[in-house]
Amino acid sequence: MTSTLERATALPPLQLGGLTVDPAVVLAPMAGITNPAFRTLCREFGAGLYVCEMITTRALVERNVKTLQMVQAAPGEADAFSVQLYGVDPATVGRAVEMLVDEEVAGTRPAHIDLNFGCPVPKVTRKGGGSALPWRRVLFGNIVRAAVRAAGDVPVTVKTRIGIDPEHVTYLDAGRIAQDEGAAAITLHGRTADQLYSGTADWSHIARLVEEVSIPVLGNGDLWEADDALRMVAETGCAGVVVGRGCLGRPWLFGDLAAAFAGSPRRTLPGFREVAAVMHRHATLLAADQGELHGCTDFRKHVAWYLKGFSVGSDVRRALAMVSGLDELAELLDRIPDQPYPEAVLGAPRGRTSQPRPVALPEGWLADRDDPRPPAGAELETSGG
Template identity: 35%
Template structure:
């Protein structure tokens, strides 16, 4: 079995938790690591937020030993700002820096960040080059296959990033204009894999362990980054890992196991963010965890009205 690595970072397996704004905080990352994710990514961290000492930005950088290895994902469009961020983060425990070039959210794109960078491969080169020059750890990028169907330039962007020193390229197989609709084009991930010599991480439409293995086989990518497929289903990593190791597919988690993970997740969030914030952030996670459990539909609606973990626990006991 070939070594799985990004630059100097060696990984246990090829399955990674994608960066997701509002989702992949340290609490969820810790759960996914326990389930077998080889590496986890922070929510998007603003280069300007670091530059201007924003307190919320600092909160996004919180990590715990049991979630390592952790990658920080940065976003920005100014080489000097990202270079500053690389210097600021040099001594943090994260193992690499990833530059977001795929976020489709309008406010990010209007600022010339995220997916907007796909329009300017020269700027991609300069951003990566500036970050690599100041980073003490590998720098990677996360891209989409193009901005829209008339500008599918993922190969060009990936080559620009590699030429500037990127240690790996993660590719979401959609354009910016697709957001998360339609189908991810895995054939473009395969083309990008053929076009560069650094590791390529495939991303898009992986909602089961079988699909993770299929992406590896169909595209030839080195690793698979799982995003929405992990929401409410961190067991996807356990499933993918078992299949990758040639074992039987594990049984789906029982209701009792789901409730135990919800309890652990709530405990992490409560300890880190307190009850007021924690409850409001956990509502969506609990709704995802309960999806598909018989009799849970009305509970999900009720949980969205609750303001304490004790009230939520009382409701969840109806399932136990």
């Protein structure tokens, strides 16, 4: 089922070096979510750039088995495989990029590499990583430079937040430095690290960054519907959007985004039978990658997102939360009556929420913005976030 909304002006494709992204839509990396199965599912609904789960540079350089498995391209990604890296040491980041580009450890050469400077998780920021790191602007520049040089003709982009908190804003410096060091684009999430995922994203900072730099700026934060993306582009002048939580349980959002950025008013409102088919397809893709038991177990986390707003009996919900096989999943979904899409949930937040809290930082972290030394102990040993 589809609905129609006011027609919008088409958005030009996004150009990242030699890579054209059309429509200018990027799937944000999400730990435990943006694996090959989910990326494949989303791509079936609409074109765009679909980024894998965050890969830790130290774990990649040390050839950690789990990380090498996570960094594998999915079928159909040969020409647009996208990797996000987390790292705090320029030498390690550079070596990880070399492995991806020159050794093709992912099984294919990536078409795009993103650097994560936006993670607000306390276990990361308390060591000076993630969204804390751009405060150390020299170190930040050294990391971007190392990645760009190692990448050669593969475009490198940067993702960050407004800053640590309202008193320690970093995004304008980060944008200028990233541009000077050769980054192809920068993504800004319209929250500070201390907000985590609380409150409302402030898109005005995205507009300010667009004015500050000449490289493309991508907007991120509170994109729940395709029309939110159109509004963000209209209000900020950003060159494209990065979508995270908004697609949880709604991979067809990428079809809506493709339509919206092509100037079409069509939007998808699937009935439950259509949603059930998508759920089974998702679980089938996971099972193909991980085996049926592990794939269905992994799928359980998605069930509540898909069912949000639908009328479903508590016994079926409980059973779906423990589903272990594809036939069992199909039987349980058949027990749910068909019904229209619950429009009351449109535009509502999805996924993780949190209360704002002070950012945990290393002792003395704010004292010297030009300290080039990598933060001690900030390297992560596992990928995914």
